[in-house]
Amino acid sequence: MGVLGCADIAWRRMLPVLAAHPAVELVAVGSRDGAKAAAFAERFGGEPVAGYDTVLGRPDVDAVYVPLPPALTADWTRRALQADKHVLCEKPLTGSARQASELRDLARARGRALFENYMFLCHPQHQLVDDLLAAGRIGRLRSLSAEFTIPAKPADDIRHRRDLDGGALTGVGGYPLRTALRHLGPGLEVVGAFLRADPHTGVDTGGAALLRTPDGVPAQLGFGVEHAYSCRYELTGSLGRITVPRAYTPPADHTAVVHLERGGAHEELTVPPHDQFRSVVTAFVAHIRSGAPSPLTGGALVEQARLVEGVRAVARLP
Numbered sequence: 633m634g635v636l637g638c639a640d641i642a643w644r645r646m647l648p649v650l651a652a653h654p655a656v657e658l659v660a661v662g663s664r665d666g667a668k669a670a671a672f673a674e675r676f677g678g679e680p681v682a683g684y685d686t687v688l689g690r691p692d693v694d695a696v697y698v699p700l701p702p703a704l705t706a707d708w709t710r711r712a713l714q715a716d717k718h719v720l721c722e723k724p725l726t727g728s729a730r731q732a733s734e735l736r737d738l739a740r741a742r743g744r745a746l747f748e749n750y751m752f753l754c755h756p757q758h759q760l761v762d763d764l765l766a767a768g769r770i771g772r773l774r775s776l777s778a779e780f781t782i783p784a785k786p787a788d789d790i791r792h793r794r795d796l797d798g799g800a801l802t803g804v805g806g807y808p809l810r811t812a813l814r815h816l817g818p819g820l821e822v823v824g825a826f827l828r829a830d831p832h833t834g835v836d837t838g839g840a841a842l843l844r845t846p847d848g849v850p851a852q853l854g855f856g857v858e859h860a861y862s863c864r865y866e867l868t869g870s871l872g873r874i875t876v877p878r879a880y881t882p883p884a885d886h887t888a889v890v891h892l893e894r895g896g897a898h899e900e901l902t903v904p905p906h907d908q909f910r911s912v913v914t915a916f917v918a919h920i921r922s923g924a925p926s927p928l929t930g931g932a933l934v935e936q937a938r939l940v941e942g943v944r945a946v947a948r949l950p
């Protein structure tokens with residue numbers, strides 16, 4: 633694999649698992665800055681490379697990881713697919729449904745994998761939620777609420793940059809949207825949305841959205857990048873409620889707890905520690921080798937982009 637960009641998320645989360653994964657050999661680390669590439673290569677292996685095109689031009693690179701700012705992910709993913717590389721792209725791949733559809737089609741036409749790294753989908757705690765729902769433990773599903781908010785980042789962070797498509801919707805808003813898609817299915821409509829614009833940067837620093845399924849189940853979503861930390865979702869049924877308090881960022885050594893309330897009783901169901909970043913890599917490799925299905929690829933990429941686009945359109949942020 634090769635890497636396009638020496639990003640913070642690459643350093644902290646993805647390169648440790650890519651470098652250690654038995655199915656992956658890291659051969660090239662690309663950066664606009666030679667010293668950064670050298671530091672990454674020293675820690676994780678591979679050759680430091682100047683520029684992203686040089687990585688894409690290497691015949692010994694079969695796949696690339698793309699942890700670029702949101703404004704650049706779609707373009708470099710397209711270039712990588714055109715160079716016949718499999719792509720593991722950081723979220724968000726794009727906020728345009730048309731572009732998502734084109735990229736998905738391009739990947740299919742080239743016979744290459746295209747994953748968008750909503751890594752939380754690989755954690756088994758969400759399968760436990762599915763099982764509880766399927767067993768009727770909360771009765772009929774009536775509503776969903778989800779929230780991902782994080783404290784403010786330093787002033788030079790990409791999330792404050794409008795030209796790089798920073799902001800709360802691209803930074804964290806995709807997670808509650810993806811949660812609605814994961815549990816309520818495709819065909820969701822954005823019926824309300826608000827994005828708060830920072831008066832200095834013009835970037836959205838927080839927001840909320842109201843979605844509904846075709847048969848009238850609502851989803852209330854919140855997100856923000858200057859807020860107290862929260863990453864949780866809740867499903868309310870006709871008879872009970874399921875709460876997932878550490879929905880998006882459970883550390884690899886964290887025993888996840890899913891709460892079930894029904895008829896005044898409260899159960900805490902635990903899920904053993906799981907490294908969701910490592911699972912993404914395993915799923916990516918399995919998809920490349922045998923076409924194994926994954927929630928990180930396929931039609932969900934287009935549905936996700938359609939929701940992001942819908943929130944922007946309804947919120948009418950200039």
Ligand SMILES: NC(=O)c1ccc[n+]([C@@H]2O[C@H](COP(=O)([O-])OP(=O)(O)OC[C@H]3O[C@@H](n4cnc5c(N)ncnc54)[C@H](OP(=O)(O)O)[C@@H]3O)[C@@H](O)[C@H]2O)c1
Binds near residue numbers: 662665
């Ligand atoms: N899945 C997750 O859990 C997760 C978590 C955090 C972030 N993310 C996503 O990962 C991406 C990177 O986030 P991050 O927080 O790691 O950001 P970051 O540290 O700022 O990394 C972005 C990288 O993009 C490259 N880049 C290319 N052109 C740039 C430009 N004009 N300005 C700034 N950087 C540029 C830089 O690499 P070089 O200088 O080496 O070229 C930079 O290191 C974002 O799209 C974000 O949404 C995902």
